Amino acid sequence: MSDRLRARDLALLAIESPSAPLHNATVEIFDPEDSGFDHADLVGLIADRIAFVPRYRQRLQAVPGHLANPVWVDDPGFDLAYHVRRSGLPRPGTLDQLRDLVARIVSQPLDRSRPLWEVYFIEGLEKGGFALLSKSHQILVDGVETVDLGQVLLDVSPEPKVLAHDEWRPRSRPTAAALVADAVQESLQHPSTVIETAQSTAEAALRAGSASVRRLAEVGAALTSRRPVRDSPVTGPLSRQRRFVAVRTDLAVYRRIRNAHGGSVNDVILATIAGGLRGWLLTRSESMSGLRRLKAVVPMSVIDDELEATSLGTQVAPHFVDLPIGEASPVVRLHQVTYSFKAHRETGRAVAANRLAGIAGFAPTTFHALGSRVAAGELHKGFHLSVTNVPGPQFPLYAAGARMVATYPVHPLLPGHALAIGVTSYDGGVFYGLTADRDLLPDVDTLGETLVEALDELDETTGDARPRAPRGRRRGTARPKGDPGRSRS
Structure with missing residues (x-):
């Protein structure tokens, strides 16, 4: 029998809705000089590597009568062509x-x-x-039994690895009788499974019901101590459509700021986000007196024997930080963020960025997926937005010989959360992916611009910053070939 869906994964499915789909995404841009790489090459690459992520050829199978959680089964009609799709942009094919x-x-x-x-x-x-x-989907990538497909597609050299031919054949689909018998046997051996199944099924039914039933679910959540998040410009009822903004900056700038003021590159990134949010809110004429801080959940890699270990040799735990958007001084904002992480670093559980980036076969996509899962698990604690920062390798990666020049994470929006921020450092760049609700944040483009301005503002405090371009006419900057993103060097 294939693996049964765990309670934590079923809980993710239960909170998912058409306005809050819970899938992670990544946009990777490749050098135009490698334009010989085409759709057929991608299909061949995935066909060659998918054996390393067997769950990518499995689907969910419900148990009759909901006697137990669904199970993962091989998809007998698995069609790679359905999953690997082709699309194109009209000329000139800009980042916008x-x-x-x-x-x-x-x-x-x-x-x-x-x-x-x-x-x-x-x-x-x-x-x-x-x-x-x-x-x-978030339930597909748990970091324990399954990593993200992107982790196995990229190589450290232009010459792709030659792997053994995959002779996969789907296992026969389990019959309804077999599913029921297995569920009954598991319930007898593990009585807690019955309770978990009943709870998960009830929550899923509530969320699938009418508006009045969903309102009852909200009341039930309140009665079970789900902490409401304070109203803010980045929270509210979601639409079914998204906006996405990509911003490229240079890692050298963050290191220069860190060297001048202390802390870590992660601290500088979060201080930049705080400054960017402040600048964006000021363009909206928002009052800083009413909401001086935004509470963010920042998943962090840790070493902790009490947490479930991932196959990547580390665990991911939530860390909450109040982003000081009401503070006018960029240096004070940075010191406040640094102080909030001081206790975390002193525990000895923190994992250094260079160690993370040095993990064999490491790809940030898996850690972004884990960060999103951690954030979803903390909804009951109440926060305004999630920020996941993942250090990637500082050397180029390749897909079947094509060099990747940019990588932007695209995080899902949790129910009631109109903004999620993912950050990946890679090959000298720091890449921001801003996911926003289309209706609640129609001006998220401005946030992309104020992030760059906030980094400029911090950089100017080091005394070594390059001259800043006049606002509204940012100086031209060198960027890797093929990356059309707005950048800051």
Whole structure:
């Protein structure tokens, strides 16, 4: 019998809705000089590597009568062509056009009757470049038994690894009688399974019901101590559509600020986000007196014997930080963020960024997926937004010989949360992916601009910053070939 869906995964399915689909995505842009790479090459690459992530050929199978949680079974009709899709941009193929396409794709829930992932080959970027957009459901990637597909597609050299041919054959689909018998046997051996199944089924039924029934679910959540998050510009009822903003900055700037003021690169990134949020709110004429801080959950890699270990040799735990958006001084904001992480570093559980990036076969996509799962598990504690920062390798990676020049995480929005921020450092760059609700944050583009301005502001305090361009006419900056993102060098 295939693996049964764990209670924590079923809980993720229960909080998912058409307005809050829980899949992670990543946009990767490749060097236009490698434009020989095409859709057929992507299909061949995934066919060659998918054996390392067997769950990507499995789908969920419900148990009759909901006697137990669903199980993972091989998809007898697995069709790689369905999951690996081809799309294109109209000329000139700008980043704005790319992110609009990304926003439309990630707005659509995955089909639960099939394996829960999709990959898009997007051609037509300016100068002949192309992009890959991968999309995987949170329950598919737990870091323990399954890592993200992106972790096995990229190589450290232009020469792809030659792997053994995969002779996969789907196992026969379990019969209804076999599913029931297995559920009964498991219930007898583990009585707690019956309780977990009943609770998960009830919550899923409530969420699938009418508006009045969903209101009862909200009341029940309140009665079970779910802490409401304070009203803010980044919270509210979600629509079914998203916006996406991509911002590229240079890692050297963060290191320069860290060297001048102490702390870590992570502290500088969070202080930049705090400054960017402040600048964005000021453009909206928001009052800083009423809401001086935004509470963020920041998943952190730790070493803790009491937590479930991932296959990557570390655990991921939530850390809450109040982003000081009411503070006018960029240096004071940085010191406040640094202080909030001081206790975490002193526990001895923190995992250094260089150690994370040095994990064999490491790909940030898996840790972004784990960070999203951790954030979803903390909804009951109440927070305004999630920020996941993952240090990646500081050398180029390749997909079948094509060099990746940019990678932007696309995090899902949790119910009632209109903004999620993912950050990946890779090969000298720091890449921000801002996911926002289309209706609640129509001006999220401005937040992308104020993030860059907040970094400029911090950099100017080091005394070593390059001259700053006049506002509204940012100086031209060198960027890797094929990356059309707004950048700051």
